[in-house]
Amino acid sequence: MAYVAGIVFTAITIIAFFVFFKKLGKIARNIHLGKPFQIKDQKGKRIQNVLLLAFGQKKMFRNPLVAILHLFVYVGFVIINIELLEIIIDGIAGTHRIFKPYLGSFYDFLINIFEVLAFLVLVACVVFFARRNMGRIKRFTDKDLAGWPKSDANAILIIEIVLMSLFLTMNAADAEANYLISSFLKPLLSNVNASTQSTIEHTAWWLHILGIYAFMNYLPYSKHLHIILAFPNAYYAPLIPKGQMHNMPSIQNEVLYAMQPELAPTNAAAPEKFGARDVMDLSWKNLMDAYSCTECGRCSAACPANITGKLLSPRKIMMDTRDRLEAVGKNIDTNKQFVDDGKSLLHDYISVEELRACTTCNACVEECPVSISPLDIILELRRSLVMEESNAPSEWNGMFSNIENNFAPWKFAPDDRDAWTNQ
Amino acid sequence: MKVSTMAEFMARGEKPEVLFWVGCAGSFDQRAQKITKAFATIMDKAGVQYAILGKEEACTGDPARRAGNEFMFQMMAYQNIQVLNGYEIKKIVTTCPHCFNTLKNEYPALGGHYDVIHHTTFLQELIEQGKIKFTDSNEWKGKSITYHDSCYLGRANEIYEAPRKVLESLDMELREMKRCKSKGLCCGAGGAQMFKEEEKGDKRINMERADEAIETKSDFVASACPFCNTMMTDGIKNRSEEVKTEVLDIAEIVAQAIQ
Numbered sequence: 106m107a108y109v110a111g112i113v114f115t116a117i118t119i120i121a122f123f124v125f126f127k128k129l130g131k132i133a134r135n136i137h138l139g140k141p142f143q144i145k146d147q148k149g150k151r152i153q154n155v156l157l158l159a160f161g162q163k164k165m166f167r168n169p170l171v172a173i174l175h176l177f178v179y180v181g182f183v184i185i186n187i188e189l190l191e192i193i194i195d196g197i198a199g200t201h202r203i204f205k206p207y208l209g210s211f212y213d214f215l216i217n218i219f220e221v222l223a224f225l226v227l228v229a230c231v232v233f234f235a236r237r238n239m240g241r242i243k244r245f246t247d248k249d250l251a252g253w254p255k256s257d258a259n260a261i262l263i264i265e266i267v268l269m270s271l272f273l274t275m276n277a278a279d280a281e282a283n284y285l286i287s288s289f290l291k292p293l294l295s296n297v298n299a300s301t302q303s304t305i306e307h308t309a310w311w312l313h314i315l316g317i318y319a320f321m322n323y324l325p326y327s328k329h330l331h332i333i334l335a336f337p338n339a340y341y342a343p344l345i346p347k348g349q350m351h352n353m354p355s356i357q358n359e360v361l362y363a364m365q366p367e368l369a370p371t372n373a374a375a376p377e378k379f380g381a382r383d384v385m386d387l388s389w390k391n392l393m394d395a396y397s398c399t400e401c402g403r404c405s406a407a408c409p410a411n412i413t414g415k416l417l418s419p420r421k422i423m424m425d426t427r428d429r430l431e432a433v434g435k436n437i438d439t440n441k442q443f444v445d446d447g448k449s450l451l452h453d454y455i456s457v458e459e460l461r462a463c464t465t466c467n468a469c470v471e472e473c474p475v476s477i478s479p480l481d482i483i484l485e486l487r488r489s490l491v492m493e494e495s496n497a498p499s500e501w502n503g504m505f506s507n508i509e510n511n512f513a514p515w516k517f518a519p520d521d522r523d524a525w526t527n528q
Numbered sequence: 529m530k531v532s533t534m535a536e537f538m539a540r541g542e543k544p545e546v547l548f549w550v551g552c553a554g555s556f557d558q559r560a561q562k563i564t565k566a567f568a569t570i571m572d573k574a575g576v577q578y579a580i581l582g583k584e585e586a587c588t589g590d591p592a593r594r595a596g597n598e599f600m601f602q603m604m605a606y607q608n609i610q611v612l613n614g615y616e617i618k619k620i621v622t623t624c625p626h627c628f629n630t631l632k633n634e635y636p637a638l639g640g641h642y643d644v645i646h647h648t649t650f651l652q653e654l655i656e657q658g659k660i661k662f663t664d665s666n667e668w669k670g671k672s673i674t675y676h677d678s679c680y681l682g683r684a685n686e687i688y689e690a691p692r693k694v695l696e697s698l699d700m701e702l703r704e705m706k707r708c709k710s711k712g713l714c715c716g717a718g719g720a721q722m723f724k725e726e727e728k729g730d731k732r733i734n735m736e737r738a739d740e741a742i743e744t745k746s747d748f749v750a751s752a753c754p755f756c757n758t759m760m761t762d763g764i765k766n767r768s769e770e771v772k773t774e775v776l777d778i779a780e781i782v783a784q785a786i787q
Contacts, residue, residue, distance in 0.1 A: 346684060347683050348683075349629070349633035465718050467683040468683065468713075470683070487595065492599065498725075503723075509600065513587050514587060514722075520583055521555075522583050
């Protein structure tokens with residue numbers, strides 16, 4: 106009987122990890138649909154960013170109270186997972202707390218820490234759940250989250266609460282164990298006989314580990330993927346000043362050849378598409394940003410356009426990018442390669458009105474705890490709008506022609522540029 | 529006032545310490561011209577030898593680039609870099625954070641390498657070096673002021689302290705708005721919004737920001753960008769029945785107190 110359970114457990118474990126990594130592979134492939142964008146410089150600074158922004162959660166501390174609760178969940182998650190190693194070995198080998206004899210009192214010390222963390226995670230998740238659903242914080246009640254995103258967020262919190270409860274129940278029902286937090290639960294089990302208590306322990310053990318496998322496989326479909334991608338995203342975070350836009354060498358060269366035709370190569374290739382119309386036109390970093398987004402909405406809460414009721418929401422830009430990328434990924438899964446579906450990120454997911462409302466103020470970029478730049482995507486889409494579709498408001502067209510003819514965005518005579526010196 | 533151009537310096541066989549990049553707003557906008565003149569006056573009094581490009585200056589291309597018109601940006605950048613490199617310009621000071629950002633961060637990739645400094649940093653340096661001395665009857669002393677962070681100076685280039693230090697050196701009482709420094713709220717002009725109608729919404733961005741400035745009940749609002757200045761002035765004008773607050777550039781404040 107013991108090894109039937111062991112075999113079943115081993116099979117479930119293999120399947121859970123296989124399905125999980127297969128899905129991660131799909132996500133990696135989707136991210137690679139983006140344009141190449143070399144990031145190889147300043148390794149030291151990048152590692153420092155991973156330590157500060159991802160491990161240290163520096164940006165989260167812009168709101169210290171929330172940051173501390175989030176830190177409980179994060180530290181709890183990382184450290185309690187060490188216990189998973191024992192749980193998996195126990196499951197496969199049919200043992201019970203296999204590390205205990207080897208570690209002695211240090212084992213008890215570890216489990217006590219895990220329990221305290223589990224309790225803190227539980228408390229933090231309950232607070233988060235209440236905070237999210239009380240309807241007092243705009244970024245949680247906003248229309249961006251209507252439907253699935255809101256359920257997704259709640260599902261994650263509920264799963265975490267349930268998993269932590271199971272972990273503590275499992276320890277409480279273990280007759281030989283007596284740990285810091287679960288010992289408070291023991292009185293609840295005082296009336297049940299030993300065999301029922303053992304059944305409770307086994308059931309909690311199984312539900313806990315199955316719940317963890319389910320959670321792991323839910324991750325890649327949920328907004329919660331940031332727990333993995335926050336790390337590479339911090340590493341690849343831009344190190345240039347936020348005000349600097351990416352250069353477009355193709356256009357730089359075109360202007361250069363127009364001005365100095367003698368420099369133009371004879372076999373000059375026709376320039377590619379300008380800006381981004383669809384996800385494949387964005388860089389892989391933009392696409393990784395989309396998968397890293399946990400839809401917290403700090404960006405939109407700081408966005409001047411969003412605050413004043415414009416259609417633009419930087420969070421929605423990221424959610425749309427991910428939704429479109431997932432649709433493109435499914436299209437490739439079905440057709441072996443991307444078959445035009447008559448849709449694009451620009452227009453079908455993100456409207457012109459949204460893009461036009463951006464003041465490029467970088468507030469969204471500044472606020473993002475996981476180094477996402479919604480602004481980068483907005484600006485690439487604007488490039489496509491103006492240069493591929495000549496789609497600009499008439500005032501902008503006026504501004505362009507003023508710059509071209511009068512070297513200033515307004516219609517003043519260039520000869521009057523120094524007129525102020527005579528007044 | 530007498531301001532020499534680079535061409536005039538060249539003709540005399542001389543080179544100025546620094547080029548003053550005036551920018552389109554500073555050159556043509558009547559309100560911003562006052563900022564330009566205030567800053568030029570300060571440089572004169574502080575003994576800074578500077579030149580302007582005069583008629584040879586042109587838009588950096590910033591609004592075109594942010595609107596999505598990379599061609600227009602590259603055209604302007606090409607021409608400006610030709611002129612700047614032709615004069616072998618090493619150091620540039622500008623009163624416009626948008627010009628500052630473009631010249632400093634975006635021209636290097638196109639072959640324009642200069643030491644670019646915003647006028648608030650420049651003023652802070654001059655004060656620290658003792659080149660700017662304030663009159664004994666400093667009329668700003670004890671007056672309350674709130675400083676509005678320009679996005680292109682603040683978040684874009686992380687310059688938060690220089691303008692504040694200048695105000696503090698005048699013994700002004702600095703009051704911060706609810707959203708300031710890296711959390712500062714945009715005035716609504718950036719990203720080429722200055723040149724078009726705002727998209728539809730519940731409130732204009734400059735009104736939101738002006739209300740925040742008014743909330744501090746300060747005597748003055750300080751700006752460090754000609755576009756922010758326009759937006760904040762318009763916003764506060766809309767509340768003129770309730771409040772009398774004047775929006776001034778850091779350079780204008782310094783110019784009035786300089787010896």
